[in-house]
Amino acid sequence: MQALLSSELIDAGRWIDSQGWCPATGGNFSARLGENLALVTASGRHKGRLTTEDLLTVDLQGNPVDSDLKPSAETLLHTRLYQLDKQIGAVLHTHSVASTVLSRMVTGEWLTISGYEMQKSLAGNTRHDETLQLAVFDNTQDMPELAEQLAMRWQQTPLNWGFLVSGHGLYAWGKDIAEARRHLEGLEFLFACELEMRRLGVK
Template structure:
């Protein structure tokens, strides 16, 4: 099972790299192993050229098990998501142009998407008439602080599908890697549409 899980991260990395959503060595990915552990990408690795050795096993506190390599800087946020929702099985953090730019244009803490057929790519959405709320957090290098903010908002109302970090990028998740990839792709499309609407003066 672990080898299959690792391969799912490697395959996701190649696909995400092909979309241009993780330039240089940016971004980080993870997949849940069990209730207390996950595989997470090592720091400084290009996401289009990941190998099994680039996946580190960590516990829910972000402590690496059985390796001297350093995990990605945002590992703590991945582990926070796994701790907040036992149904989350994979997390993908990307740095696309659309998510990075749009996150800086959002006023307030929530981006509300409405009127798009592609909202149905997000689990639980069955119509374009629904509103999809994507939370936005201010960027910081203090991961414990950002994890604490995530926890606080989640307690008010569980987040769905993903969230944005201003000027930084997108975190998307799902019950497994396939759903996480679908949510990532759907959100990236929706963000690109929102940017086009802004360019046309419709927002």
């Protein structure tokens, strides 16, 4: 199982890099390994050139298991998502231009999206005219604090598909890596549309 997940994360990294969604060494990816462990990318690794040597196992408190590698700084957000929802099987964190810029334009705690056919790429959505909300969090370097904010928001309203960190990027997830990739691609398309609408003065 771990070998398959490693291969899928490496492939996801190459695809994401080809889209320009993880420049430099930004971003981090993970996949659930059973109930209490996750496979995550190590800190400072280019996501388009990942190998199995760039992945490590952590427990759900973000501690490395039998590895000298350092997990990515945002690992605590991945592990908190796995704690909050046992159906989440993979998390992909990216730094695209569209998600980063759009997240800074949101004035409240939620980005509202409606009217796009591509909304149906997100699990549970069958209509274009539903109003979707994506949580937006203020950026901080204090990952334990941000993980607590995530948990508090989740208790009020369980989140779906992903969330944004202002001026930082997107966290997208799914039941497995394939679904996380679909949600990531769908959300990035929606962000690009919203950004273009605002650029044209429509919103």
